[in-house]
Amino acid sequence: MEEKQAVPILEMKNITKQFPGVLANENVDLELFHGEVLALLGENGAGKSTLMNILSGLVRPDSGDIILNGKKVDISSPKDAMHLGIGMVHQNFKLVSTMTVAENVILGLDNEKFILDMKEVRKKISGISDHYNLKVDPDSYIWQMSVGEQQRVEILKLIYRGAEILILDEPTAVLTPQESNELNGIVKKMTAEGKSAIFITHKMDEVMEFSDWVRVLQKGKLVSVTRTGDTNPKELANLMVGRDILFRVEKKKSNPGKVILELDKVFALNTKGVDALKKVTFSIRAGEILGIAGVAGNGQRELTEVITGLHKITSGKLVVEGKEMTNKAPLDLIRAGVSHIPSDRVAMGVVGDMSVASNLAMKEYRRAPLTKYGILHPKRIFNMAKGMIELFMIATPSPLTNVKFLSGGNIQKTILAREIGACRGLLIAAYPARGLDVGATESVRKDIIAERDNGKAVLLVSEDLDELISVSDKIAVMSEGKVMGIVDAETADIESLGLMMAGVSLEQSGEKEV
Amino acid sequence: MRIIFEKRNTISKKAILLVPVFSFIVSLFLIGILLLIFKTNPFLTYASMYVGAFGTWMNFTETLVKAIPLMLTGIGVGLAFRLRFWNIGAEGQLVFGGVIATWVALFWSPFIPAWMVLPLAIIAGMIAGALWAGIPAVLKVSLNVDETLVSLMLNYVAIMIAQGLYYGPWRDPDGFGFPGTKLFPQIAWLPRFSGRAHYGLLFAVLIALIMWVILNRTKWGFELKMIGRNPRAASVMGVRIGSNIIIALLVSGAISGMAGVFEVTAISHRLQQGLSMGYGYTAIIVAWMAQLNPIASLFVAILMAGLLVGGDQVQMMMGLPAAMGLVLQGMILFPMLAGSLFTDFKLKVISNKEEAGV
Ligand SMILES: Nc1ncnc2c1ncn2[C@@H]1O[C@H](COP(=O)(O)OP(=O)(O)OP(=O)(O)O)[C@@H](O)[C@H]1O
Ligand SMILES: [Mg+2]
Numbered sequence: 043m044e045e046k047q048a049v050p051i052l053e054m055k056n057i058t059k060q061f062p063g064v065l066a067n068e069n070v071d072l073e074l075f076h077g078e079v080l081a082l083l084g085e086n087g088a089g090k091s092t093l094m095n096i097l098s099g100l101v102r103p104d105s106g107d108i109i110l111n112g113k114k115v116d117i118s119s120p121k122d123a124m125h126l127g128i129g130m131v132h133q134n135f136k137l138v139s140t141m142t143v144a145e146n147v148i149l150g151l152d153n154e155k156f157i158l159d160m161k162e163v164r165k166k167i168s169g170i171s172d173h174y175n176l177k178v179d180p181d182s183y184i185w186q187m188s189v190g191e192q193q194r195v196e197i198l199k200l201i202y203r204g205a206e207i208l209i210l211d212e213p214t215a216v217l218t219p220q221e222s223n224e225l226n227g228i229v230k231k232m233t234a235e236g237k238s239a240i241f242i243t244h245k246m247d248e249v250m251e252f253s254d255w256v257r258v259l260q261k262g263k264l265v266s267v268t269r270t271g272d273t274n275p276k277e278l279a280n281l282m283v284g285r286d287i288l289f290r291v292e293k294k295k296s297n298p299g300k301v302i303l304e305l306d307k308v309f310a311l312n313t314k315g316v317d318a319l320k321k322v323t324f325s326i327r328a329g330e331i332l333g334i335a336g337v338a339g340n341g342q343r344e345l346t347e348v349i350t351g352l353h354k355i356t357s358g359k360l361v362v363e364g365k366e367m368t369n370k371a372p373l374d375l376i377r378a379g380v381s382h383i384p385s386d387r388v389a390m391g392v393v394g395d396m397s398v399a400s401n402l403a404m405k406e407y408r409r410a411p412l413t414k415y416g417i418l419h420p421k422r423i424f425n426m427a428k429g430m431i432e433l434f435m436i437a438t439p440s441p442l443t444n445v446k447f448l449s450g451g452n453i454q455k456t457i458l459a460r461e462i463g464a465c466r467g468l469l470i471a472a473y474p475a476r477g478l479d480v481g482a483t484e485s486v487r488k489d490i491i492a493e494r495d496n497g498k499a500v501l502l503v504s505e506d507l508d509e510l511i512s513v514s515d516k517i518a519v520m521s522e523g524k525v526m527g528i529v530d531a532e533t534a535d536i537e538s539l540g541l542m543m544a545g546v547s548l549e550q551s552g553e554k555e556v
Numbered sequence: 557m558r559i560i561f562e563k564r565n566t567i568s569k570k571a572i573l574l575v576p577v578f579s580f581i582v583s584l585f586l587i588g589i590l591l592l593i594f595k596t597n598p599f600l601t602y603a604s605m606y607v608g609a610f611g612t613w614m615n616f617t618e619t620l621v622k623a624i625p626l627m628l629t630g631i632g633v634g635l636a637f638r639l640r641f642w643n644i645g646a647e648g649q650l651v652f653g654g655v656i657a658t659w660v661a662l663f664w665s666p667f668i669p670a671w672m673v674l675p676l677a678i679i680a681g682m683i684a685g686a687l688w689a690g691i692p693a694v695l696k697v698s699l700n701v702d703e704t705l706v707s708l709m710l711n712y713v714a715i716m717i718a719q720g721l722y723y724g725p726w727r728d729p730d731g732f733g734f735p736g737t738k739l740f741p742q743i744a745w746l747p748r749f750s751g752r753a754h755y756g757l758l759f760a761v762l763i764a765l766i767m768w769v770i771l772n773r774t775k776w777g778f779e780l781k782m783i784g785r786n787p788r789a790a791s792v793m794g795v796r797i798g799s800n801i802i803i804a805l806l807v808s809g810a811i812s813g814m815a816g817v818f819e820v821t822a823i824s825h826r827l828q829q830g831l832s833m834g835y836g837y838t839a840i841i842v843a844w845m846a847q848l849n850p851i852a853s854l855f856v857a858i859l860m861a862g863l864l865v866g867g868d869q870v871q872m873m874m875g876l877p878a879a880m881g882l883v884l885q886g887m888i889l890f891p892m893l894a895g896s897l898f899t900d901f902k903l904k905v906i907s908n909k910e911e912a913g914v
Contacts, residue, residue: 352792373794384792393786404782404793413775420773 049112051076051238052097052128052207057106059092061447063439066092067103068262072240073255074207079229079239081249081270084259085282085479086451087437090242091133093259094209097240098130099123129205131196133212133450133477134388139185143167143178147199170201174228186314188339190221197228208232208239212450214248215477218337218505226252244451244479246275258282283481290508291487294495296515299328301364302468302499303349308358310344318344320523322358326468326499331490333514333531334503336543341523342503343385346472349501350382351375363467376405379467383457383474385503391457394446398438399427401445401456405464434459435482450477462489469493472503487513507536521545576845576856579895583888590883596874608869609862617751621823623861624753625650625815625835627760630842630853631767632811636689638771638784638848639804645692645707646812647836648714649685653813654820655718656684658737658827661744661820662726670743677744678817685813686806688714693805697798711836722827736828746822756818760854763811767850780804812836838864841889863888 050073059067066089074080082090095101097108099117108115110126117123123130137146144163167180176194184192193213200208208229214222229239229252241252249256250270258266258281266281279287304325312318318341326332334342347353349360351372360368362378370378384390392401403423406412411422427441436455438448445453454477461469471490475483490513494500504510510517514531519542527548529539542548588598609619629646636643660677668676692706721737728738748754771777782790783797791797815835820827842860846852867884870876 350792371794371796372791373796376794382792389786390789390792393782393789395785396781400778400781404789407775407778416775418773418775418778 050074051111053107053109054093054097055107055109057093057096057103057108059089059096059101059103061092061439063443064437065262067096067106070106070259070262070264072257072264074238074240075254076238077233077236078254079233079241079252080255080257081253082240082242082257082259083244083249083278083282085261086455086477086482087449088259088282088479089262090259091211091449094130094211094240094242097123098128098209100130124203124205127204127206128209129200129203129207130209131193131200131211131213133215135189135192135196137184137192137195140183142181142183143195143198144180146184146195147180147202151203166202167198170198174198174201174231175224176228189216190218190338193217193221193225197225201232206237208237210239211242212244212477213241214243214245215450219507220337222248244477244483246278246480249278250275260284279480282479285481287480287484290512291484291491293491293513296330296494298330298515299497301325302328302362303501304359304361305349306359306361308348308360309356310348310353311356312344318523319348322523322525324518324525324528326501328467328497328499329494330516331494331500331502331514332528333510333517334501334520335505335507335510335517335539336520338505340520340543342472342520344523345520346382346385346470346501346503349375349468349470350380379465381405381461381465381469383461383469383471385472385476387454387457387476392445392453395444397442398431398436398445398448398456399424399441402427402430402441402460402463405460430459430463435485451479451482454478455482458486458489462493465493465498467498469498469500470503471500473505474502475504475506475509507539511536519543572847575895576847576892579891580845580859580888582891582895586887586891587884590887594876596876601870601874604873605863605866605870607866609866614751615865617753619858619861619865620753620757621751621861622835622864623858624756624760625819625832626838626842626857626861627854628756628763628815628818629812629836629839630846630857631760631764631850632685632689632808632815633836633839634843634846634848634850634853635767635771635811636805636808637843638780639801640784641693641696641801641805642704643689643692643707643805643808644704644840645689645710645809645836646815646839647832647834648707648711649688649809649812650816650819650832650836651711651714651718652688653681653685653816654827654831655714655721655816656813657681657817657820658721658726658740661740662737665741665744673741673743674746674821677821678814681817682810682813685816686810689805689809689812690802693802697801718827718831719829722829726827728826734828736824737826740821740825744821745825746818748822752823754818754822756815756822759814759818760857763814764850764854767811771850776800812839841892844889845892860888 052074054070054072057067057070070093084090092101096103097117099120099122102118108117115126117126138149144160144167147167148163164180170176171178176198178191178194178198184195213225217225233239243249253270256268256270256273256278257264258278260282305322308319308322309317310319322345324332334345336342344353348355351370351374355368359366362375362380365378367375367378388394400423403412403426407418412419412426424441431438431441434455436459437452445456448456458474474486474490478486490500490502502510502514511531511534516528517531517534517539518528519526519539521543522545526542526545584602591598591601608615610616629650633643633646657677657680660680661673664676665673688710691710692703695701695706696703723735726737728736746754746756771780779790779795779800782793782795783800787797819831838860842853842856846856863884867880871880
């Protein structure tokens with residue numbers, strides 16, 4: 043290790059970027075070495091995505107230099123970055139959903155021949171996907187794919203375009219643990235071949251496993267640079283948020299009350315017309331958290347959408363607080379006290395072109411004091427928003443800033459604040475900690491438990507088994523649209539949960555039913 | 557050196573104001589070139605256009621006469637556009653509103669108290685406009701039929717109905733073959749305050765104010781904003797998309813229908829050929845130039861009306877072809893559409909030095 047590292051292939055020096063009301067990056071330095079992985083850490087809104095957007099030509103810095111292979115370069119568009127061999131997979135994907143994989147891969151390439159040889163393109167794509175074990179079908183449409191598959195397409199696109207430096211902005215936030223492992227394998231293979239990567243994540247175990255170097259940003263400033271081997275998760279978490287983080291939340295024993303949510307033999311189709319929910323039956327009581335475990339795409343999305351009135355039930359019964367709510371409109375379910383943290387935050391959770399204050403009011407605006415006789419009170423909305431921004435520590439220059447200008451984690455916090463604030467009986471939380479930093483993850487788990495202690499019923503969908511075990515009271519495992527069994531969270535063990543996720547039923551898995 | 561487009565970090569307030577003004581100047585410049593081709597002096601032309609439209613009080617009242625229907629239809633289509641519902645049927649909504657107002661004025665007035673004739677004509681005309689806009693809305697919401705096509709086709713249907721009536725059953729028998737209905741009884745005339753400029757102006761201003769309040773200060777306006785900007789999220793938040801689109805379009809059509817009522821009750825006092833001179837289409841330009849803001853629509857409408865009136869003037873004076881008016885409108889629309897790019901992007905000039913990274 044002491045053999046004096048070679049010069050870095052990429053250097054960013056003194057990068058500063060000011061946004062209206064926020065200094066997103068302040069004199070940040072970065073070095074990336076050949077064949078290595080650099081993990082970039084920091085709280086939500088610390089400036090990680092901004093720094094990487096600068097590198098990929100999406101944002102121009104106010105000052106600072108980028109030095110690639112010893113030469114100063116100017117990157118003023120993603121195209122420039124591509125020509126320099128820098129490619130980025132963004133926090134929110136940028137694929138065209140009505141096009142196929144192959145079409146997306148060549149989209150925007152200007153050195154292709156005028157008449158496209160799609161056969162050639164497909165062949166090249168297959169070659170790359172075989173080589174890196176990136177399983178994708180060049181002819182399937184993006185809208186048909188899960189997020190994990192879409193991400194593989196994004197990576198494939200970069201390799202196709204000859205990227206030597208890969209930037210991955212929170213790539214694992216939307217992946218299942220299995221998919222994360224696969225991604226790890228792909229990145230390892232690429233670095234072994236001399237490519238380098240910068241990797242943003244909020245998950246400490248991934249930092250330890252994936253990276254060679256770690257850099258930590260805090261409020262736009264670089265606060266630490268270490269070799270991954272010389273640090274540990276606890277220290278990193280502390281560096282990021284400036285305090286110790288409990289990775290496991292404490293909670294009192296649950297004290298269940300009356301039944302709030304009941305599903306009785308519910309069936310539903312997915313968008314392709316295939317059964318997505320098969321005879322799903324369970325109930326949740328007041329003061330109880332039911333976790334839903336399972337690999338994404340096994341009916342979780344349909345389950346949450348059926349309960350919130352967004353998806354049709356083909357047969358079976360949905361009952362909320364004793365009232366039958368089968369196939370009622372979303373508004374009826376909202377009125378019945380159901381809150382919903384949706385899985386796709388940008389598409390379903392916020393209106394990007396409206397202010398943070400408006401977004402925070404999007405459930406409560408119907409009621410006094412925000413509305414009276416149909417007249418809105420902007421002042422009251424503003425004040426309520428100010429309170430929520432403080433309480434949930436949403437980093438925004440002002441309540442009137444449009445939500446689309448917030449960092450990924452702060453968009454998620456905006457949704458959480460609104461839904462937890464508006465919850466009156468049942469909280470449906472799909473991946474609530476997705477994209478949150480360690481501190482915010484800890485506090486959202488606490489908030490969910492606090493809701494439970496307030497007598498709410500909670501349905502928590504997550505792919506993180508540790509999270510499910512530590513937050514929920516009971517865990518239902520879903521596989522191929524069926525509930526394989528419901529177990530007590532306290533006695534559940536990861537192995538038998540894993541078996542059930544793979545489709546083995548409860549009796550066979552050896553768990554005790556509750 | 558090269559010039560690149562850079563996405564703006566925030567939508568600039570200044571750009572929102574400057575872009576329409578700047579695009580308008582670009583339009584004047586382009587039209588100037590066209591005028592040169594026709595061997596006319598652009599400065600002289602613009603000067604006489606200005607005098608023609610705003611030079612004297614009398615000329616200005618004529619400009620107002622054309623501005624009133626543009627204000628109303630501009631506000632009407634602006635509301636639909638906010639929902640990304642491409643209602644290009646204001647023309648038909650206006651015409652059908654005028655037809656139904658004519659029906660009230662001609663055939664009901666003998667049977668109802670005099671004071672009721674005008675209010676009833678206005679209400680009936682608004683309902684007619686609403687109906688005409690409601691058709692594409694219902695088709696879109698229930699069957700996902702493309703609204704652009706339906707609303708456009710309905711323009712022709714409305715115009716045909718009007719023609720069928722004033723050439724046929726409603727034709728004035730004493731009209732010396734002139735295509736048009738009998739003159740309305742005086743009780744159905746909307747009063748004018750100066751020249752031909754009429755009190756419809758008050759309605760237009762009032763509606764602009766009400767619309768502004770609805771859009772910015774009511775629960776419904778809030779929901780419309782959500783639907784226009786992210787319909788998926790709006791529906792997750794419990795907003796009913798379909799019924800809101802239909803209601804908004806009924807309102808949109810009613811406002812355009814009102815414009816038609818004023819055209820027959822205040823200007824022509826009968827239904828006749830040339831009820832609308834493309835106001836419903838010019839309304840699209842008004843709405844965009846006003847950035848869909850109802851209050852701004854009032855001022856933009858006056859500007860566009862000035863252009864129409866001034867354009868007519870120079871057409872006659874300078875002997876330009878009659879189609880010139882339409883060409884002018886097109887030349888105003890295009891720079892504006894291109895200009896809207898600048899509210900989201902800004903130009904950045906990169907010097908060679910910077911590029912080489914010295
Ligand atoms: N286009 C923009 N306009 C205005 N402010 C912006 C813009 N992009 C980012 N910001 C602000 O800059 C700050 C840094 O944002 P950035 O997206 O870089 O954070 P991040 O570290 O990636 O956070 P997260 O973990 O939540 O994704 C935030 O306060 C954000 O609101
Ligand atoms: Mg980010």
